[in-house]
């Protein structure tokens with residue numbers, strides 16, 4: 337711990353007339369700092385635990401002091417930080433061009449600020465979504481300076497609804513937003529991306545979760561049932577979307593980032609907008625994203641931690657639970673999480689410990705985040721890196 341933080345701990349202990357326990361105060365401060373934890377919740381994309389599990393940085397430790405972030409190594413002139421990883425992602429999903437910003441919210445915001453400020457944006461009443469509390473489509477539109485024209489009804493919006501609104505009010509673009517975190521069933525109808533092309537305005541689709549290819553070839557064939565309704569970046573573009581936006585740290589399995597991809601002219605409009613400067617990522621993120629893009633282009637997306645965890649066979653998890661030899665091996669249900677694939681579960685396996693051990697688990701040297709199931713604390717092994725099993729084996733007996 338840095339000296340200043342130790343001083344802080346000492347002061348707190350003295351202020352409480354408890355100076356013999358200064359170490360406890362130091363531990364409290366330490367627990368508040370950013371640190372690695374073991375995810376035993378079974379929620380693979382866990383927003384509170386950093387969303388998608390991260391791969392070690394692409395450039396590797398030690399060598400990464402400077403990077404060619406904005407220099408062109410051929411002529412030594414100023415280059416674009418966006419081009420490299422944006423070009424790779426665009427290539428994989430079949431877009432003319434792509435740029436990266438800090439997160440999915442920034443991507444939607446920048447598209448609207450660059451292409452719809454002071455103008456109307458048409459959106460279905462069934463797609464006025466709220467994602468994770470702070471991100472509400474009507475509010476994002478308003479703060480980007482666009483005017484929302486809502487069409488259709490909650491459950492049904494037809495192509496004719498969009499056409500009538502365009503005739504009556506005019507608009508800069510049509511926005512479609514994927515209902516990432518909820519599901520509508522029953523009498524539901526919406527206009528497809530390819531149908532919306534007929535209106536003649538740019539069609540922007542916020543697909544949200546960033547599944548790059550709907551077929552998910554990295555998961556084998558046939559693709560798992562829990563992935564069945566998720567739109568892919570590739571497929572949304574080939575259906576005719578002019579621009580799409582998505583997060584880097586949901587179903588793409590990369591670091592926190594947002595991607596804007598599609599028609600070059602529209603992507604360039606975003607890159608040239610003054611706000612881009614405020615929303616652009618730095619070299620740590622671009623480096624991690626390069627590793628993610630390489631995995632897809634090399635056809636080894638299945639090796640990304642996200643997909644590795646999603647596809648481990650239950651039998652393998654069951655075997656690990658028995659090898660641990662702690663608690664009661666037990667079948668569980670895991671989830672993709674991250675506000676994606678609502679209601680879909682993945683069969684899983686883990687261990688159950690009687691009583692509530694969640695706090696003790698969080699206080700371990702490497703904190704373990706578990707969940708309660710009835711009277712038991714459960715640790716789902718689907719989200720635990722197999723390399724951490726040895727740690728669990730050594731640390732868990734002390735708390736049970």
Ligand SMILES: *Cc1c(COP(=O)(O)O)cnc(C)c1O
Pocket residue numbers: 439440441442444467468471513514515516517542543544545582583584593594675
């Ligand atoms: C997650 C999500 C967002 C916000 O993305 P962040 O990366 O969390 O900023 C926006 N739109 C949709 C449809 C999403 O699913």
